[in-house]
Amino acid sequence: MIVEPKIRGFICTTAHPEGCAAHVASQIALVKGRGPIASGPKKVLVVGSSTGYGLSSRIAAAFGCGAATIGVFFEKPAEEKRTGTAGWYNSAAFEKEATAAGLYARSFNGDAFSNEMKREVIEAIKADLGQVDCVIYSLASPRRVHPDSGEVLKSVLKPIGQTYTNKNLNTTTKVVDSVTIEPANDDEIAQTTAVMGGEDWEMWIKALHEAGVLSPGVTTVAYSYIGPEVTWPIYKNGTIGRAKEDLERAQRALDEALAPLGGKAWVSVNKALVTQASSAIPVVPLYISLLYKIMKAKGSHEDTIEQMDRLFRDRLCNGQPQPDEAGRIRLDDWEMTPEVQSEIDELWAKVDTENLLSLADVEGYETSFLRLFGFGLAGVDYAAETDPNVRVPSLG
Numbered sequence: 070m071i072v073e074p075k076i077r078g079f080i081c082t083t084a085h086p087e088g089c090a091a092h093v094a095s096q097i098a099l100v101k102g103r104g105p106i107a108s109g110p111k112k113v114l115v116v117g118s119s120t121g122y123g124l125s126s127r128i129a130a131a132f133g134c135g136a137a138t139i140g141v142f143f144e145k146p147a148e149e150k151r152t153g154t155a156g157w158y159n160s161a162a163f164e165k166e167a168t169a170a171g172l173y174a175r176s177f178n179g180d181a182f183s184n185e186m187k188r189e190v191i192e193a194i195k196a197d198l199g200q201v202d203c204v205i206y207s208l209a210s211p212r213r214v215h216p217d218s219g220e221v222l223k224s225v226l227k228p229i230g231q232t233y234t235n236k237n238l239n240t241t242t243k244v245v246d247s248v249t250i251e252p253a254n255d256d257e258i259a260q261t262t263a264v265m266g267g268e269d270w271e272m273w274i275k276a277l278h279e280a281g282v283l284s285p286g287v288t289t290v291a292y293s294y295i296g297p298e299v300t301w302p303i304y305k306n307g308t309i310g311r312a313k314e315d316l317e318r319a320q321r322a323l324d325e326a327l328a329p330l331g332g333k334a335w336v337s338v339n340k341a342l343v344t345q346a347s348s349a350i351p352v353v354p355l356y357i358s359l360l361y362k363i364m365k366a367k368g369s370h371e372d373t374i375e376q377m378d379r380l381f382r383d384r385l386c387n388g389q390p391q392p393d394e395a396g397r398i399r400l401d402d403w404e405m406t407p408e409v410q411s412e413i414d415e416l417w418a419k420v421d422t423e424n425l426l427s428l429a430d431v432e433g434y435e436t437s438f439l440r441l442f443g444f445g446l447a448g449v450d451y452a453a454e455t456d457p458n459v460r461v462p463s464l465g
């Protein structure tokens with residue numbers, strides 16, 4: 070099969086196996102190039118490990134800290150006429166590279182929200198690792214089947230309390246238009262919190278704790294975003310922001326629950342980056358395009374792998390987490406500097422369809438988006454036939 074990108078709105082329905090492998094290899098090379106991370110965790114569970122921040126966390130843990138990793142994700146292998154998903158190919162490539170480097174790597178493909186998945190992972194930890202010393206929680210999902218009630222919960226990206234109108238980039242047509250989003254009702258707020266808030270993180274940690282598979286001094290980290298005022302109505306003060314507040318509630322509860330083990334729960338506020346999850350949020354792609362332009366010019370641009378390498382190297386493992394006043398790790402520190410944000414304010418007011426390509430890094434946005442699906446990687450022959458049927462070794 071010759072695999073080309075097929076973009077539908079904010080998703081790409083194809084993924085390139087060798088391209089995804091090259092993307093994973095480039096992330097591994099970056100971490101290895103920075104040298105080993107001293108005092109890192111050695112047995113790490115990553116929930117949501119196949120793409121975006123979770124994949125980069127797994128890579129930083131394995132290739133920076135030398136950790137054995139268990140990864141949980143929800144991906145699809147190839148079918149007759151369809152390629153597998155990018156996360157499937159990423160996980161296959163990660164496992165191969167980890168095994169070649171002598172690192173244990175095992176993956177689970179299925180619903181992380183379910184009790185069954187938690188049980189399976191606990192059995193694997195007991196059998197293979199005994200305990201884990203770090204749990205990264207990096208799920209981003211539009212829905213969750215609640216494991217107790219069976220209710221199907223859906224997350225929405227809406228403002229709360231008032232209608233929100235702002236500039237928006239149509240990433241297909243490159244037109245800067247305007248988007249108006251009606252406020253969420255109470256049920257939508259509750260459902261989004263149930264999907265993207267802290268309940269499932271707590272359920273994971275409780276299940277792992279009760280099974281005795283968390284080692285003394287265990288660390289767990291979940292990811293959040295705050296961002297600039299221009300996105301607050303749709304992000305920080307919207308339904309997703311409400312869910313992230315619940316994540317912080319869960320962090321405080323987990324800190325208490327883990328105290329007897331000498332453990333610690335963190336929320337890490339990460340930078341806005343192109344991922345499968347963030348490209349679906351209105352207004353955010355335009356913000357990211359402007360941000361990339363500014364941060365690349367300043368030499369402070371990072372992708373998920375630089376962020377996650379910095380999380381382990383300069384926050385979690387060196388005893389200097391540098392928490393903010395609310396106790397959160399801030400990897401969005403460079404994004405949120407007053408210099409960067411005042412430039413954002415200036416450009417945001419000016420940007421329109423005519424000046425878009427000069428003010429914003431639209432090309433960088435597109436390149437990053439395509440790389441998520443394995444397209445545009447150096448050294449990959451995209452004109453050549455490729456076999457979409459790739460095995461994730463530990464999945465058989």
Ligand code: NAD
Nearest residue numbers: 117119121122142143181209210292294341342344346347
């Ligand atoms: P992503 O879409 O790249 O990754 C989501 C991961 O969750 C994938 O591994 C996917 O397989 C997995 N997943 C989804 N539903 C699942 C299910 N039911 N069972 C098992 N696995 C499932 O997303 P991302 O952007 O890396 O987001 C990860 C976290 O980082 C989220 O909490 C997000 O809010 C946060 N974050 C993202 C950004 C950003 O700009 N992208 C910034 C700050 C924080």
